[in-house]
Amino acid sequence: MRESSAELRIEEKLMSAARIVGMLFFLLTAGCVWMERKSPQTGAPEGKAVAVEPSTTRPADQSVPKTDLPDAKIPAKVPASPVPAEQTRKKESAAPSTGKPGAPPLDLTTLETRLKETKAIGVFTKITLKNQVDDLLDQFRAYYQGRSKISLAELRQSYDMLLLKLLSLLQDGDPSLARMVVASREAIWGILADPAKFATL
Amino acid sequence: MNKRVQVWTLIVAMTVFFTGPSQAAEDVSLLKDMTSVIALLGLPCGQVVSVKRLGDNDHIASCQDGNRYRVYLNPEGRVVAQKQ
Numbered sequence: 001m002r003e004s005s006a007e008l009r010i011e012e013k014l015m016s017a018a019r020i021v022g023m024l025f026f027l028l029t030a031g032c033v034w035m036e037r038k039s040p041q042t043g044a045p046e047g048k049a050v051a052v053e054p055s056t057t058r059p060a061d062q063s064v065p066k067t068d069l070p071d072a073k074i075p076a077k078v079p080a081s082p083v084p085a086e087q088t089r090k091k092e093s094a095a096p097s098t099g100k101p102g103a104p105p106l107d108l109t110t111l112e113t114r115l116k117e118t119k120a121i122g123v124f125t126k127i128t129l130k131n132q133v134d135d136l137l138d139q140f141r142a143y144y145q146g147r148s149k150i151s152l153a154e155l156r157q158s159y160d161m162l163l164l165k166l167l168s169l170l171q172d173g174d175p176s177l178a179r180m181v182v183a184s185r186e187a188i189w190g191i192l193a194d195p196a197k198f199a200t201l
Numbered sequence: 202m203n204k205r206v207q208v209w210t211l212i213v214a215m216t217v218f219f220t221g222p223s224q225a226a227e228d229v230s231l232l233k234d235m236t237s238v239i240a241l242l243g244l245p246c247g248q249v250v251s252v253k254r255l256g257d258n259d260h261i262a263s264c265q266d267g268n269r270y271r272v273y274l275n276p277e278g279r280v281v282a283q284k285q
Contacts, residue, residue, distance in 0.1 A: 013203070124238045131279050
């Protein structure tokens with residue numbers, strides 16, 4: 001009688017131990033699955049993003065005098081770029097990674113918002129990208145004010161390079177935004193290359 | 202007594218399993234962030250293999266190729282990577 005009750009107690013203990021082991025195994029598996037889902041994204045804590053990204057350049061952009069634009073030079077240079085740009089655009093849209101047709105083009109403000117919100121890029125990377133976008137805008141401003149010797153073709157090169165960097169960062173973590181950037185490429189260039197539109201930025 | 206031990210075991214195990222992966226994920230994302238920043242700035246690095254935090258927005262990143270950079274946000278709001 002005593003033996004059987006002792007056996008029952010041991011059995012109970014074994015069962016509870018087995019339950020705990022099972023629970024731990026489940027938690028371990030769940031943890032691993034969560035890590036796999038998390039790993040493709042380079043998302044940094046969102047609180048930090050809000051704290052470190054105070055943009056002070058936008059008001060400065062708006063305060064640029066709109067009357068300083070040299071009208072004579074620009075229209076002659078602008079038509080030179082659309083044909084090769086169109087070809088590169090076609091090539092990219094044919095690539096499998098950016099396949100979905102009909103992604104709506106973005107304006108600069110929407111693009112800025114989407115880039116701020118995406119978790120595919122870390123906080124420091126976002127700030128670095130923003131710095132480089134600001135630098136490019138400064139170059140455009142200097143060009144339109146006649147303060148720079150840089151040509152529109154060179155500005156186009158810088159623009160393409162920056163967009164490629166952006167796409168390489170987005171294509172794995174946020175492919176839908178990458179597609180939108182590709183779709184908006186010419187629309188954004190259209191704004192940058194037009195002094196009247198650029199002045200409204 | 203036995204029940205209490207079991208409960209505490211479970212609590213400790215859950216804490217370890219839930220906090221461990223989140224810390225690791227944060228570290229991985231910081232390594233990727235630093236790698237992207239250094240690449241964007243056009244500096245040689247390959248991949249960042251470890252990051253030491255010096256302060257808010259101030260890190261020392263050690264690269265695969267042996268380079269080390271102090272990556273920080275300067276007062277003008279620019280991210281700077283300074284070779285160490």
